[in-house]
Amino acid sequence: MKNKFAVGIDIGGTTTKFGIVNNAGEIIEQDRIPSNEHEVVEDFIDDLYTKLMPMIERAGGVKQFVGIGIGAPNGNIYTGTIEYAPNLKWKGIIPIADLVEKKFGLKTKLTNDANAAAVGEMMYGACKDMKHFITITLGTGVGSGIVIDGRIVVGHDGFAGELGHTIIRPGGRQHKSTGMHGSLESYASATGVRETAIEMLTQHPEEPSLLRNYSINELTSESVYECAMQGDNIANNIFEFTGQILGESLANFVMFSSPAAIVLFGGLTKAGNLILNPTKKHMEANLLPIFQNKVKLIFSELKESDAAILGASALVWDMNED
């Protein structure tokens, strides 16, 4: 391989992380900028350039690079545009791949951030030899990447794999930004765990709980985890309930694409078996017998941001082989 490096960029709702990746799949240098402090996308790209270009120069300059891969919310692999991303400041359709390509003079490809993480997992993580798996990111929201026959599922328009917005409790809890009722994301995210905590504390006013020592603002998935580890009953019930909803959803996904594994990423996975055990139990209970005890339910071996940077960079390694 003549060129030896690729850039991977992971645009998140709060922070944009980027790194220089060598052809062994190692991130040799990385940095970050805020995602949402720029009114127009051109200012964001100027900031990115200021930090990233010196990194590219240190690795030998643009001639040593195959290109730039970007993962972003609502990133469309077909068009290279970010389209109506609810968590980003830049509204409408943003031709980010074109803008970055012109700025850096490097071939640039874009995909959905969750899909980028799935590609990272496939190339460098727990799913290295798997052709069928699903990644689920349990963060502020719930993201997903679906791999079938070794390829990311993007659908006819590039937007496939929005599993966090599938409905698992019709008529249930309303999602703050989409307005939908009963979507997976409204329960099995950090935000969802917080809401469940508030609900359970309100519904059982008589039951003592360590969680009552926290103010409403301090009630987070982390504080629920800490209380659960100290044996708090309500805190444990919160994870049991979250795992139930997640497990039921995963069962539906398994009956769709029959993956060999489901890989969980993101902040909620810090709860370990507190979230894994009920999820697995309720997934198995909702599967037809032919699917039972077959699907590996595992945590990612990669740091979430690393997976996304690696996966994004993989977009342009592939392109070079065309």
Added chain:
Amino acid sequence: MKNKFAVGIDIGGTTTKFGIVNNAGEIIEQDRIPSNEHEVVEDFIDDLYTKLMPMIERAGGVKQFVGIGIGAPNGNIYTGTIEYAPNLKWKGIIPIADLVEKKFGLKTKLTNDANAAAVGEMMYGACKDMKHFITITLGTGVGSGIVIDGRIVVGHDGFAGELGHTIIRPGGRQHKSTGMHGSLESYASATGVRETAIEMLTQHPEEPSLLRNYSINELTSESVYECAMQGDNIANNIFEFTGQILGESLANFVMFSSPAAIVLFGGLTKAGNLILNPTKKHMEANLLPIFQNKVKLIFSELKESDAAILGASALVWDMNED
């Protein structure tokens, strides 16, 4: 193409249909035998041979054939076996492809019956130029075939695409044979419509309805359709409810694989707009904006049995090109 014909066989819960297909995708002769009158599968194959072999002879004999393709419930494309099909008499793992291959002296391939129908739709039906679509069969049960990037999704073990068994009403109506609660099939099948009818008539004992002129045994999706067409309120509500459940499920499927179209097959589609309109309404209402008003929701242009015979035969046309 040296060989000019293929056999397509569609093994259903009640009837097995089979036909001779030419390389223009036309069924030049077809026939059927019962599926469930034979205690052992060898007797079934003997019966099939008695009717099918003369058809093969009339088309010029086995030398004129590329092979035999079979679609069957729980048919596994990887192993050629029918595995634990709940609606068939032969229990356990049945090596049907091997048995048929030996009996007829023709290369034989097997797939899931719903997947065979989807292949038929892709090669000869409404989805001829589509690479991303889902077929849903609304019959006694609910079957499905998923096509992504022009290929049937079979998953890591060959069993993907059991969308009828995904849960859309957690804790809801119990499915008679699986024991699961709230699966799509327990509502959006002919059996489900009948159950909804009984429930609604029982829950509203004061409300007059033409459906009350039928005995419990006569209450079928057909009688509900006839009453709905005469303006019967409860009968119309039954289709509205069925369409709501189906539409909510379809929205979840769309957010998984983002298909260009969903094609509906099977007995319930005879209800036409009575089922199509509420289904479309509730599908759209449960989609994120980026998916809305994009997915074609259509009825198949093929007869269901023709689609399955054509799709099954396509298994061996493909093989010949290897």
